[in-house]
Amino acid sequence: MLRRDFIRLSSLASASLTIPGFLSYGQAQLASHEMGKRLIIIQLTGGNDGLNTIVPYSDDLYFKARGRLGIQKKEALYGNDLQGFHPALEGLRSLYDQGWLSILNSVGYPEPNLSHFRSMDIWHTGSSSRDYWDTGWLGRWLDLHPGTPHEAIQVDNALGLALKGRSRQGFALRNPESLKRAARSPFLDAVTDHRQQHEEEMASYLYQTLASTQESAAYLVEKSRTHRSTTRYPASQLGRDLKVIAELITADTGTRIYYASLTGFDTHVNQSGRQERLLRQYDEAVSALVRDLKQHDLLKDTLILTFSEFGRRVKANGSGGTDHGTANVLWMINEGQFQQPGFFNAPPDLARLVDDNLSFQVDFRSIYAAILRDWLDTTPETILQSPGPSPIPLFRAG
Amino acid sequence: MLTSQQKLHHLYQRAGFGLSPSEWQRRQHWTVEQAIDDLFHEADASLPLGGYEEYEEEFDVMREQMKEMSRQQRRTTKKKLDREKRRLLITGLNRDWVHRMAATGQVGFREKMVLFWHGHFAIQTLFGGLARIYANTLHRHALGRFSEMTLAMATDPAMILFLNNQQNHKDKPNENFTRELMELFTLGRGQYTEQDVREGARAFTGWACLPLKGEFIYREGDHDEGQKTFFGKTGNWNGQDIIEMILNRPETAGFIARKIYRYFVNDVPHEDRIAALGQQLYRSGYDIGDLMRTVLSSDWFYEPENVGNRIKSPVELIAGLLKSFHARFDDPIALSVGQAALGQVLFFPPSVAGWAGGKSWIDNQRLLLRLQLPMILFEAAEADIPLPGDPEAIENAATIRQLKASVDPNPLLSMISGQPIDDARKMLLHYLLPHQSPEDLAWLGSYLPRGEPSRQMLALAIRTCSLPEYQLS
Numbered sequence: 001m002l003r004r005d006f007i008r009l010s011s012l013a014s015a016s017l018t019i020p021g022f023l024s025y026g027q028a029q030l031a032s033h034e035m036g037k038r039l040i041i042i043q044l045t046g047g048n049d050g051l052n053t054i055v056p057y058s059d060d061l062y063f064k065a066r067g068r069l070g071i072q073k074k075e076a077l078y079g080n081d082l083q084g085f086h087p088a089l090e091g092l093r094s095l096y097d098q099g100w101l102s103i104l105n106s107v108g109y110p111e112p113n114l115s116h117f118r119s120m121d122i123w124h125t126g127s128s129s130r131d132y133w134d135t136g137w138l139g140r141w142l143d144l145h146p147g148t149p150h151e152a153i154q155v156d157n158a159l160g161l162a163l164k165g166r167s168r169q170g171f172a173l174r175n176p177e178s179l180k181r182a183a184r185s186p187f188l189d190a191v192t193d194h195r196q197q198h199e200e201e202m203a204s205y206l207y208q209t210l211a212s213t214q215e216s217a218a219y220l221v222e223k224s225r226t227h228r229s230t231t232r233y234p235a236s237q238l239g240r241d242l243k244v245i246a247e248l249i250t251a252d253t254g255t256r257i258y259y260a261s262l263t264g265f266d267t268h269v270n271q272s273g274r275q276e277r278l279l280r281q282y283d284e285a286v287s288a289l290v291r292d293l294k295q296h297d298l299l300k301d302t303l304i305l306t307f308s309e310f311g312r313r314v315k316a317n318g319s320g321g322t323d324h325g326t327a328n329v330l331w332m333i334n335e336g337q338f339q340q341p342g343f344f345n346a347p348p349d350l351a352r353l354v355d356d357n358l359s360f361q362v363d364f365r366s367i368y369a370a371i372l373r374d375w376l377d378t379t380p381e382t383i384l385q386s387p388g389p390s391p392i393p394l395f396r397a398g
Numbered sequence: 399m400l401t402s403q404q405k406l407h408h409l410y411q412r413a414g415f416g417l418s419p420s421e422w423q424r425r426q427h428w429t430v431e432q433a434i435d436d437l438f439h440e441a442d443a444s445l446p447l448g449g450y451e452e453y454e455e456e457f458d459v460m461r462e463q464m465k466e467m468s469r470q471q472r473r474t475t476k477k478k479l480d481r482e483k484r485r486l487l488i489t490g491l492n493r494d495w496v497h498r499m500a501a502t503g504q505v506g507f508r509e510k511m512v513l514f515w516h517g518h519f520a521i522q523t524l525f526g527g528l529a530r531i532y533a534n535t536l537h538r539h540a541l542g543r544f545s546e547m548t549l550a551m552a553t554d555p556a557m558i559l560f561l562n563n564q565q566n567h568k569d570k571p572n573e574n575f576t577r578e579l580m581e582l583f584t585l586g587r588g589q590y591t592e593q594d595v596r597e598g599a600r601a602f603t604g605w606a607c608l609p610l611k612g613e614f615i616y617r618e619g620d621h622d623e624g625q626k627t628f629f630g631k632t633g634n635w636n637g638q639d640i641i642e643m644i645l646n647r648p649e650t651a652g653f654i655a656r657k658i659y660r661y662f663v664n665d666v667p668h669e670d671r672i673a674a675l676g677q678q679l680y681r682s683g684y685d686i687g688d689l690m691r692t693v694l695s696s697d698w699f700y701e702p703e704n705v706g707n708r709i710k711s712p713v714e715l716i717a718g719l720l721k722s723f724h725a726r727f728d729d730p731i732a733l734s735v736g737q738a739a740l741g742q743v744l745f746f747p748p749s750v751a752g753w754a755g756g757k758s759w760i761d762n763q764r765l766l767l768r769l770q771l772p773m774i775l776f777e778a779a780e781a782d783i784p785l786p787g788d789p790e791a792i793e794n795a796a797t798i799r800q801l802k803a804s805v806d807p808n809p810l811l812s813m814i815s816g817q818p819i820d821d822a823r824k825m826l827l828h829y830l831l832p833h834q835s836p837e838d839l840a841w842l843g844s845y846l847p848r849g850e851p852s853r854q855m856l857a858l859a860i861r862t863c864s865l866p867e868y869q870l871s
């Protein structure tokens with residue numbers, strides 16, 4: 001097997017002249033320790049109810065709008081006098097206590113769109129709600145930062161828009177082993193071995209993508225095999241996904257961006273039980289990830305951002321649920337780099353609604369801009385619309 | 399230089415979904431001119447997608463549903479049932495359309511045009527009835543006049559709902575449709591002002607639809623009869639006037655010519671050719687058929703740089719496979735799952751901008767799935783096929799292991815029957831990948847299962863379609 005891999009690598013060496021990913025393969029790995037910082041995005045799909053996640057329990061308007069769906073102060077986990085945590089978020093609350101959590105209220109964008117698909121696309125691309133972009137914000141970052149084919153990994157069965165660039169793409173896998181099984185069948189190995197010289201750009205592109213998928217799959221399996229996590233993760237899918245991420249991070253595969261998601265937050269009916277179950281799944285999995293990273297002293301250089309495509313309507317509907325909304329709470333986890341841990345801004349203003357929905361206070365693109373500038377070492381204007389919302393002060397200088 | 403057979407193959411790939419084995423045998427010695435004439439005859443004879451009783455039932459279901467709005471519990475239960483039913487109707491229509499693209503006696507020229515226009519006048523709908531009306535409107539105008547198609551799209555119920563013209567009221571205009579009309583459907587960015595959007599939207603107030611009946615309705619009382627200033631001209635404009643003024647601008651013809659060139663010829667634009675095509679489109683009064691004939695008859699269409707350099711869309715890939723192997727999807731949901739996994743679900747493009755196409759079809763997982771697809775469909779090979787990520791779903795999307803189509807291998811095998819094995823092999827490869835030399839593909843012989851020659855030949859065909867070159871047209 002090893003010998004075969006060696007032969008394959010050398011036979012690809014000639015092809016690699018046209019593959020930027022391969023050329024910088026070694027360099028990127030060497031540089032990964034210096035570059036250091038990693039970003040993990042966790043997407044809550046379906047529109048998580050932010051008002052019942054970070055609960056504004058001192059606001060009478062909240063209870064008036066939510067009725068029985070409202071979470072009482074005595075049930076919630078105490079944060080500060082204005083807001084606290086959903087009871088299922090014990091792990092998140094303890095991160096808050098340690099100063100490793102940054103909570104941003106009322107994050108959104110102008111002219112909000114209430115369709116799941118459209119609003120998710122807006123978050124993925126970083127466009128305004130009037131623009132239709134076909135590349136993701138992290139995909140465009142990839143375009144500008146040549147590196148390994150697995151520079152950005154989405155732990156999923158398919159690649160989402162956020163990681164699609166113009167010339168480079170993120171790398172999707174559920175876990176390295178299953179990707180390797182699919183990519184390294186005897187037939188597909190033979191396809192790569194027998195590649196014909198092609199002058200057409202597209203044919204070369206396909207062969208390069210195939211070859212780099214095979215190479216990266218083998219590499220990631222090899223690396224992560226030696227770094228099995230000893231932390232206990234919950235048996236949920238998100239638990240498994242985050243464990244894959246932790247193992248790849250500790251194995252130092254040079255990957256700078258990871259993407260995972262949890263779906264089911266579209267709680268139009270009987271919200272209480274469902275949201276509780278989902279938030280618990282989230283909390284357990286993320287707590288395990290944070291413990292794991294902390295154990296390896298990797299939490300300082302890792303930023304974990306959790307978002308959803310929109311929040312939910314302030315007023316509960318008649319079915320024990322909530323309908324699609326707009327601005328929402330977003331939070332980030334990291335050890336030591338937040339300029340202002342805890343609550344970044346004031347609770348949502350329930351007195352000033354627009355069409356029964358929250359109005360946004362923080363444009364999500366100003367968060368992206370801060371991450372691009374301060375975490376991913378790039379000029380936000382090269383990736384986001386310019387002029388666009390400027391970066392907000394999330395991180396400590398230097 | 400392409401051989402005449404390679405030219406024909408190219409024409410049939412780009413203007414349709416390839417040829418079935420028997421049609422290839424019948425036509426492979428035609429001249430290109432003869433083939434182009436035939437394309438237009440076939441398109442003239444093409445029928446719209448059939449109206450099925452079941453689609454009508456969908457509207458009854460919705461009517462029923464609305465009567466019971468007040469009763470909570472029954473409503474939720476019923477909603478679930480209706481959702482299932484709706485899913486079957488839209489996936490059924492999707493399958494019918496793909497099967498039509500894959501019809502073995504045809505090229506599918508008109509269907510290819512409809513697919514192009516679906517990506518242009520993009521809508522999302524989950525309602526089979528509205529989707530059928532929309533698809534058939536495109537079908538009717540696909541090779542006709544772009545001006546008429548644009549007007550028809552402005553009155554199409556699925557379009558009106560998708561771009562919120564239903565909410566475009568006299569007292570509270572909604573600009574969504576008017577903005578996309580100019581930005582994505584006709585002029586392109588930068589060719590109009592925000593004032594044109596605002597005033598244009600006023601002209602389209604009252605252009606609504608009856609969703610349950612699937613009909614356009616002009617609500618006179620909701621139409622703004624005031625003076626509007628559009629492109630600097632003031633008058634009591636209505637929607638038709640706006641469309642007319644937009645089409646009077648040659649930029650619109652240039653925009654459409656560019657899109658057609660990049661879709662049918664080469665993703666890399668060729669400015670001189672596009673300018674000439676735009677002028678022709680404008681002068682002909684937006685005659686699309688006329689434009690397509692020019693494109694397909696031109697010498698540059700057959701230049702090597704424009705051949706085999708376009709990544710097939712998932713639907714093109716699937717339709718071509720079905721046609722070559724005389725295959726069908728018995729389960730419409732399986733087809734939709736396959737489309738979602740590959741990234742192109744009919745009647746559900748990612749946004750009003752349609753599918754981005756080109757390299758964006760490909761990522762590491764999707765490339766693997768595409769390469770495995772022939773073996774998944776025709777040999778019941780197992781793979782991790784992701785189920786569509788539905789934000790309304792309760793659980794994380796899972797995978798399924800199999801996606802089966804039913805195959806009739808006989809037409810493919812009869813194409814090579816009686817031939818010595820080496821000739822048979824060459825004929826198969828020539829039919830599927832005429833731009834590759836059979837010698838370069840000789841290695842495929844070591845990856846065939848043991849067994850009868852016919853079984854081996856079928857396996858050879860399936861593996862040939864699993865090569866990266868087959869992803870291209």
